[in-house]
Amino acid sequence: MAIKDQTPLHEVRPTTQELRMVPERYLPTPVVEPGHSFASITDHISTIVLRKKTPIGWLVGFTLALFAVGLLTVSMTMLIGKGVGIWGINHPVGWGMDIINFVWWIGIGHAGTLISAILLLLRQEWRTSINRFAEAMTLFAVASAGLYPALHTGRPWFDYWLFPYPNTMGLWPQFRSPLIWDVFAVSTYATVSLMFWYVGLIPDLATLRDRATNIWIKRAYGAFALGWRGSAKHWYRYEHAYLLLAGLSTPLVLSVHTIVSFDFAVAQLPGWHATFFPPYFVAGAVFAGFAMVLTLAIPARKFFRLEDFITMKHLENMGKILLATGMIVVYAYAMEWFYGLYSGNPFETYMLKNRATGPYWKMYIALWVCNGLAPQLMWFKRFRTSTFWLFVVAMFVNVGMWLERFVIIPASLHRDFLPSSWGMYHGTIWDWSFFIGSIGLFFCLLFLFVRILPMISIFEMRTLLPEAQAHTEEEGAH
Amino acid sequence: MTAIPSGIGTPITGLYGVIAEFSDAQSLLDGATAAQEHGYTELDAFSPFPIHGLAEAVGLPKTRLSLIVLVMGILGGLGGFFMCWYANVIAYPLNIGGKPHNSWPAWIPVTFECAILLAALGTVFGMLALNGLPMPYHPVFNVKRFDQASRDKFFLVIQARDPKFDLYQVRDFLDTLNPREITDVPW
Numbered sequence: 001m002a003i004k005d006q007t008p009l010h011e012v013r014p015t016t017q018e019l020r021m022v023p024e025r026y027l028p029t030p031v032v033e034p035g036h037s038f039a040s041i042t043d044h045i046s047t048i049v050l051r052k053k054t055p056i057g058w059l060v061g062f063t064l065a066l067f068a069v070g071l072l073t074v075s076m077t078m079l080i081g082k083g084v085g086i087w088g089i090n091h092p093v094g095w096g097m098d099i100i101n102f103v104w105w106i107g108i109g110h111a112g113t114l115i116s117a118i119l120l121l122l123r124q125e126w127r128t129s130i131n132r133f134a135e136a137m138t139l140f141a142v143a144s145a146g147l148y149p150a151l152h153t154g155r156p157w158f159d160y161w162l163f164p165y166p167n168t169m170g171l172w173p174q175f176r177s178p179l180i181w182d183v184f185a186v187s188t189y190a191t192v193s194l195m196f197w198y199v200g201l202i203p204d205l206a207t208l209r210d211r212a213t214n215i216w217i218k219r220a221y222g223a224f225a226l227g228w229r230g231s232a233k234h235w236y237r238y239e240h241a242y243l244l245l246a247g248l249s250t251p252l253v254l255s256v257h258t259i260v261s262f263d264f265a266v267a268q269l270p271g272w273h274a275t276f277f278p279p280y281f282v283a284g285a286v287f288a289g290f291a292m293v294l295t296l297a298i299p300a301r302k303f304f305r306l307e308d309f310i311t312m313k314h315l316e317n318m319g320k321i322l323l324a325t326g327m328i329v330v331y332a333y334a335m336e337w338f339y340g341l342y343s344g345n346p347f348e349t350y351m352l353k354n355r356a357t358g359p360y361w362k363m364y365i366a367l368w369v370c371n372g373l374a375p376q377l378m379w380f381k382r383f384r385t386s387t388f389w390l391f392v393v394a395m396f397v398n399v400g401m402w403l404e405r406f407v408i409i410p411a412s413l414h415r416d417f418l419p420s421s422w423g424m425y426h427g428t429i430w431d432w433s434f435f436i437g438s439i440g441l442f443f444c445l446l447f448l449f450v451r452i453l454p455m456i457s458i459f460e461m462r463t464l465l466p467e468a469q470a471h472t473e474e475e476g477a478h
Numbered sequence: 479m480t481a482i483p484s485g486i487g488t489p490i491t492g493l494y495g496v497i498a499e500f501s502d503a504q505s506l507l508d509g510a511t512a513a514q515e516h517g518y519t520e521l522d523a524f525s526p527f528p529i530h531g532l533a534e535a536v537g538l539p540k541t542r543l544s545l546i547v548l549v550m551g552i553l554g555g556l557g558g559f560f561m562c563w564y565a566n567v568i569a570y571p572l573n574i575g576g577k578p579h580n581s582w583p584a585w586i587p588v589t590f591e592c593a594i595l596l597a598a599l600g601t602v603f604g605m606l607a608l609n610g611l612p613m614p615y616h617p618v619f620n621v622k623r624f625d626q627a628s629r630d631k632f633f634l635v636i637q638a639r640d641p642k643f644d645l646y647q648v649r650d651f652l653d654t655l656n657p658r659e660i661t662d663v664p665w
Contacts, residue, residue: 038629170570175566178587184558196598207526207628210625210627222614227615229624232523232532234611235525237541238609240605245598248547255590259591462526462527469503
């Protein structure tokens with residue numbers, strides 16, 4: 001076994017024995033706790049799914065989420081029966097909580113693909129144990145987001161008019177409108193995210209097929225595993241395809257929120273009409289997405305005892321990303337002031353004054369506290385390595401990103417060029433019931449996901465173990 | 479498996495090949511390399527995770543997947559652009575703020591999204607098609623311990639259709655690789 005001795009230095013992992021000699025504070029936090037084997041990783045993660053007994057905590061959480069979905073169904077029935085008038089939108093604020101929530105959810109839906117694709121291309125090994133979870137979160141967030149524009153059309157049964165197809169009315173969509181770009185961006189994003197997630201699941205579905213004891217469960221997993229057998233030739237094309245998908249998803253994920261920001265930036269309204277909206281929105285999306293991953297991962301790793309796989313290193317890295325993207329977002333807030341004041345345009349200047357001192361000033365201050373101040377805690381290792389503080393900061397960011405969209409949308413719309421057309425916007429009870437309902441839908445899907453699918457990619461976790469490194473003779477020679 | 483006749487070049491009905499089970503990735507990779515050096519060509523290896531260099535060891539030519547993805551991406555982009563142009567120039571021309579009918583910069587976002595969508599569809603379905611999936615039945619699933627291939631065991635199969643295949647020689651050869659177990663794989 002002379003080949004093994006010549007493992008390239010960067011791939012050598014210290015054994016537990018060697019680690020004991022180094023003082024603990026100098027040790028890097030591992031991405032998998034030591035002492036695991038292929039079998040233990042497989043069994044630990046697949047047992048969460050395959051065990052017969054459903055945990056009580058799961059049942060309670062799922063039931064609560066289901067109640068919220070019930071509320072959503074009632075609200076949707078109301079909306080379809082009575083029209084969008086049940087929402088608080090009216091002249092001059094035609095886009096209210098429906099669009100705020102749409103942008104909020106779409107933003108959250110960015111972390112999954114970012115973790116899966118961009119961190120894969122950047123060879124960030126630590127992404128492995130959180131990517132599956134984040135991808136699922138992405139899909140469910142996009143599903144929740146998709147509800148809003150579909151229902152905001154007022155007559156959702158005509159939504160298929162958004163797609164170009166030859167029809168007897170002789171009508172075609174207007175491709176000069178960013179709103180139709182949105183249809184293509186969001187539906188492409190949903191489709192590609194779903195495929196990315198499913199392709200990642202295939203080998204793990206095969207594992208569950210082979211582990212399941214009940215014949216029907218075995219067949220169900222088997223059907224979705226497509227007869228995967230782990231052939232070397234299959235793995236070769238599989239890895240090739242996975243890398244290609246990552247390469248395709250990277251520009252895609254950046255384009256989606258860019259196009260969402262065009263919905264605003266293309267309009268003439270002060271507070272919307274700004275060239276820096278695309279990068280500002282993309283940074284905000286990553287910020288919001290990682291906050292939501294932290295919000296979900298911290299309780300999940302505790303509840304399912306996954307501390308060995310989602311280690312402090314993952315949480316700390318996500319805290320760092322939260323800080324970095326938070327600073328970009330704060331830079332954008334500052335730039336809004338610079339552009340507004342430097343333009344010398346009285347409407348732009350008034351928009352900023354109105355944000356800070358107008359009727360929605362509390363929202364604006366709260367936005368700075370949530371997105372500007374709270375993430376600053378992440379400068380300190382003490383807070384970055386405390387699950388409690390990470391959770392608190394993530395919650396601040398979740399709220400802050402919602403407020404950001406509130407400040408951008410109604411707070412810009414409610415006072416435009418003509419004082420005679422000014423007005424106020426308040427969400428009605430139905431606006432809130434939709435919001436709570438969409439959160440319920442998101443959690444409902446998430447609860448189902450953690451019960452029936454492995455929330456950590458089993459096969460990718462196996463590759464993190466030192467035993468997974470095998471070398472051919474030519475490689476060993478140099 | 480008693481009545482299987484042997485002899486080089488004779489196709490053996492009812493036998494898919496002979497499979498050897500290993501306990502670690504390095505043994506599988508060494509075994510596959512040795513089998514190839516020994517002159518066997520119809521090989522396959524199975525592992526619970528991708529192993530770098532294993533596909534080359536069992537003889538996989540270059541994959542055409544990238545080409546499929548490129549072609550699909552170009553088709554998607556052209557199709558997306560054509561869709562916008564046709565809808566807003568030919569089928570339903572509207573004067574929007576005095577812009578030319580063919581205001582092509584506005585078609586770019588949809589063109590881009592369509593290119594990505596078709597390329598991604600090409601990647602996934604191309605990969606599955608080249609891999610011959612879905613395939614619900616495969617002879618290796620007949621091996622009792624093969625369900626460990628998705629957990630922590632590694633398998634190397636030499637197929638009966640290999641021109642050099644001889645049941646006893648193959649068994650002997652696999653035995654030199656120090657496997658955990660050798661099994662005949664029936665169809």
